Structure formats: structure tokens, C-alpha cells
Amino acid sequence: MATAEIPEGWPATEREARAAQDALRTRVVRDEAGPPPGTVRVAGVDVAYDDERDVVAAAAVVLDAATLEVVEEATAVGRVAFPYVPGLLAFRELPAVLAALDALARPPGLIVCDGYGLAHPRRFGLASHLGVLTGLPAIGVAKNPFTFAHAAPAAPRGSASALLDGGEEVGRALRTRDAVKPVFVSVGHRVDLDNACAHTLALTPAHRLPETTRKADALCRAALREALGPPGAQPSPRPSAR
DNA sequence: GCGACAG
DNA sequence: ATCTTGTCGC
Numbered sequence: 001m002a003t004a005e006i007p008e009g010w011p012a013t014e015r016e017a018r019a020a021q022d023a024l025r026t027r028v029v030r031d032e033a034g035p036p037p038g039t040v041r042v043a044g045v046d047v048a049y050d051d052e053r054d055v056v057a058a059a060a061v062v063l064d065a066a067t068l069e070v071v072e073e074a075t076a077v078g079r080v081a082f083p084y085v086p087g088l089l090a091f092r093e094l095p096a097v098l099a100a101l102d103a104l105a106r107p108p109g110l111i112v113c114d115g116y117g118l119a120h121p122r123r124f125g126l127a128s129h130l131g132v133l134t135g136l137p138a139i140g141v142a143k144n145p146f147t148f149a150h151a152a153p154a155a156p157r158g159s160a161s162a163l164l165d166g167g168e169e170v171g172r173a174l175r176t177r178d179a180v181k182p183v184f185v186s187v188g189h190r191v192d193l194d195n196a197c198a199h200t201l202a203l204t205p206a207h208r209l210p211e212t213t214r215k216a217d218a219l220c221r222a223a224l225r226e227a228l229g230p231p232g233a234q235p236s237p238r239p240s241a242r
Numbered sequence: 243g244c245g246a247c248a249g
Numbered sequence: 250a251t252c253t254t255g256t257c258g259c
Contacts, residue, residue: 047250048250048251049250049251050251051250051251084250092250
């Protein structure tokens with residue numbers, strides 16, 4: 001597994017982080033439809049933490065467009081780069097995620113994030129940020145509506161309703177399983193909302209969450225366990241001068 | 243000022 | 250995110 005370093009100049013305060021978002025948000029591309037489902041290799045990324053020991057593990061799992069079979073995997077471990085602050089999640093997760101993506105032999109054609117893209121207080125969530133930094137098409141599929149409003153979609157899989165911030169549609173509540181709580185899809189970079197939803201449906205043949213995030217979730221947890229070592233292992237063996 | 247708040 | 254046991258269901 002790769003090692004994730006915190007980049008030079010990475011924001012250390014909330015103020016710096018918000019300024020970085022305001023500077024980078026202008027680079028988001030929203031006028032591309034993006035690759036149609038089934039045409040590109042899709043990567044799922046996710047991160048697991050042990051804040052006590054200051055360890056973070058990220059995983060990138062690439063699936064074949066048509067079969068959803070895993071074609072490549074990579075992980076990266078490092079130190080936690082930022083505390084969890086709603087609206088600033090990207091600063092906590094991205095260094096490790098970028099290291100895992102860099103460890104792949106070839107870049108994917110689409111990245112699916114566990115979280116939001118456009119649906120964000122400053123319209124620059126995790127998926128937008130990762131898309132801009134990598135230049136790759138990216139979407140966000142979140143498990144919760146965050147602070148946004150939405151009407152319940154109809155019961156059948158495929159039904160959707162607008163995810164709203166005031167009167168602005170920032171994403172969609174999309175039902176991926178009949179009568180099961182919807183997921184919350186938003187655009188990241190170089191993909192439009194209809195296509196982001198189409199990809200999400202293509203990635204959910206059997207479960208509420210996309211296969212990409214399910215696989216990435218399992219892999220980053222395993223990587224974290226491995227990095228922490230067996231329970232009861234000594235922290236950092238101190239060299240004793242005697 | 244208070245509460246809510248992706249992961 | 251993470252802490253946590255069993256349990257109901259496909």
C-alpha cells in the first residue's frame with residue numbers, strides 16, 4: 001500500500017480551507033455530460049480513520065464498466081490531515097484518496113465519491129474538489145441529505161426528487177432500491193446530474209449504495225486494520241538508551 | 243446566540 | 250466516521 005503525505009501548503013485552519021474552496025471552485029467544469037454508463041472504468045474511493053492514533057487509510061477500487069468486476073485496487077495510509085468539519089470534509093479525506101488514486105496503474109474514467117459535490121454550502125464538496133484536482137469526471141453519492149431539503153421520491157427504484165438548497169436544485173434524492181431510503185446524488189466535475197444519476201443506477205444492481213463505494217469501504221477498513229496491526233500491539237516501540 | 247451538520 | 254449484539258430476512 002502507498003504512503004500518503006500531507007501536501008505542502010495544505011490548509012491548517014478552517015479559514016484557510018474555506019479560502020481554498022473559494023479559489024478552486026471556479027475550476028469546476030459543469031458543461032460536459034460526462035461518459036455514458038458502461039463506457040468507462042469507474043473508481044470508488046473511501047476513507048477509514050483511527051483518530052486516536054492519527055491514522056487514515058484510503059482505498060480506490062476500479063470496476064469494469066459493463067460487468068462491475070474489480071479490475072484494480074490500491075490503498076494508501078497516512079496521518080489525518082484535517083479534523084472533521086461539516087463543509088470541509090475534503091481537507092480531511094483528499095490527501096489519502098489522492099495517494100490511493102496515484103497508486104493505480106491507469107486513471108479511471110469516472111470517480112464516485114462517498115459524499116457531495118455541488119450539494120455543498122459553497123458548491124464545492126468532496127466530489128467537486130477531487131474532480132478539479134485530478135481533472136477526472138467525478139460525482140458524489142451520499143447516504144444522508146446533509147442540510148438540504150427534499151421530498152420523498154416515489155417508491156420504485158429509479159424514482160427521484162430534487163435536493164434543494166433554498167430554490168436551487170443542488171442534487172437529487174435517488175431511490176436505488178424499491179421502498180428503501182434514497183441516496184443523495186450530486187455533480188462533482190465534468191458530469192451532469194442526469195448522467196450522475198444514470199451511473200448511480202448502473203452501479204446499484206443489488207444494494208442501496210454503489211458497488212464502487214461498497215468495495216472501497218471494505219478495502220479501506222481492511223487497510224486501516226492492517227496499518228494498526230493486531231489488537232494489543234504496542235504503540236511505537238521506544239528505543240531505550242541503556 | 244443556538245442548533246444542525248457529507249464522513 | 251466510530252462505538253457495538255443479536256436478529257430478522259432474502
